[in-house]
Amino acid sequence: MKHFTNIIASAAVLAASALTAQANEFRLGLITPPPHIWTKAAEAFGAELAEASGGAHSVSVFPARQLGNEAEMLQQLQTGALDMAFMTVAEVSNRAPELGAFYAPYLADDIGHAGRILRSDTAKTLLEPLAGEVGVVGVGYGMAGLRQIVARGDVNSAEDLAGLKLRITPFTPILDFYNAIGAAPTPMPLPSVYDALANGQVDAIDMDAELIWVLKYYEHADTVVQSDHMMFPMVGLVSARVWAGLSEEDRALVGDLMAKYVDSTIDSYVEKEAGWLEQIAGTGKTYTKVDASFFGGAIEEWNTIWSEKTSSLDALRATAAETQ
Known part of the structure; x- marks a missing residue:
């Protein structure tokens, strides 16, 4: 409850401009x-919220960028045009650089360790300034799996990635990482990735196992x-105006239930990631x-850059x- 008490205090500064009518039909992007x-968790959150509120609240879930890309949805959250989102911490870190520390290479030893970091008090504390700084309330973390690399051609060392057009999620920490390697990081939305890899528009992609x-x-x-x-963390967000x-x-009610369902994604990835990787390994690809050690000096270069950009890295x- 301390986390939500701090959030409420931060969001209170926006109360004067908030809608006076209490929202009851939420839109989640x-x-x-x-x-x-993530989409399944959002739908389950909406179903339980409707039940727990006796039908007073409902949630319409809009997956697959129906309401725009993440930058556009974040703007909608800031104005109150969108009520809620399950969003990559990557996008939020573009507005709140302290969150970029989550992307420190090899911060987590494995998928279970990543989950423990995201459930820590240190991680929760990083959400508290978002209402005042970004105009959104962060209720808790989820995640996708750890990042892997898929490439056309042979990749035997990080040097083989040099010069390759490599699809990334468009945010600064991962851009800095692949620039340090010498690749040509290429931001691209998910719906475009399959065809881009097929036709050679990109040579490689940074992606999770799922x-x-x-x-x-x-x-x-x-x-x-x-x-x-x-x-690759995710965060459950509510418009601070809403x-x-x-x-x-x-x-x-909303905060506790949303936190429950974003957190549930951590358990899902811990349970399933090894199976996905095993299936991928069985496809006959190299x-x-x-x-x-594969990445050589790129990790130290990233650490040097980000130790100057964020004060949360050491914490x-x-x-x-x-939590190891």
Whole structure:
């Protein structure tokens, strides 16, 4: 409850401009497709909220970028045009650089360790300034799997990635990482990735195991590198304008239930990621498992850049050490 008390205090500054009528039909946006774990969690959140509120509140879920890309949805959250979103921490970090520390290469040893970091008090504290700084209330974290690399052609070392057009999620921490490697990071939305890899518009992609397997990105690749080099957090967001217009009771209900379902995605990935990787390894593609040494000096270069951009990196590293 301390987390939500701090959020309420931060959001209170926006109360004067909030809608006076209490919202009861919420719209929730995501970029993920309908079968994705995040989308299913959003739908389950909406169903339980409707039941718990006796039908007073409902949630319409809009997956697959129906309401725009994440930058556009974040703007809608800021104005109150959109009520809620399950959004990559990557996008939010473009407005709140402290969150970029989550993308420190090899901050997490494995998928379970990533989950423990995201459930820590240190991680929760990083959500508290969002209402005042970004205009959104962060209720809790979820995640996708750890990041892997899928490439056309052979990749035997990080040097083989140099100069390759490599699809990334458009945010600064991962851009800095692949620039350090010498690749040509290429931002691209999910719906374009399959065809781009098929037709050679990109040479490689940075992706999690779920989408590599479920969306069959491996089909147009020769090499899969299981690098596990970064975690990929998600955050449940409510427009601070909408939040400020809710009663204290409804804030607790919405916040607790959304936090429950974004957190549930952590358990889903911990349970399923090994199976997806095993299936990908069985496709007949060249499959290589590597560790931090694969990336050479790129990791230290990233650490140098981001130690100057964020004050939260040391705190997250300490938490990572405590939760191993």
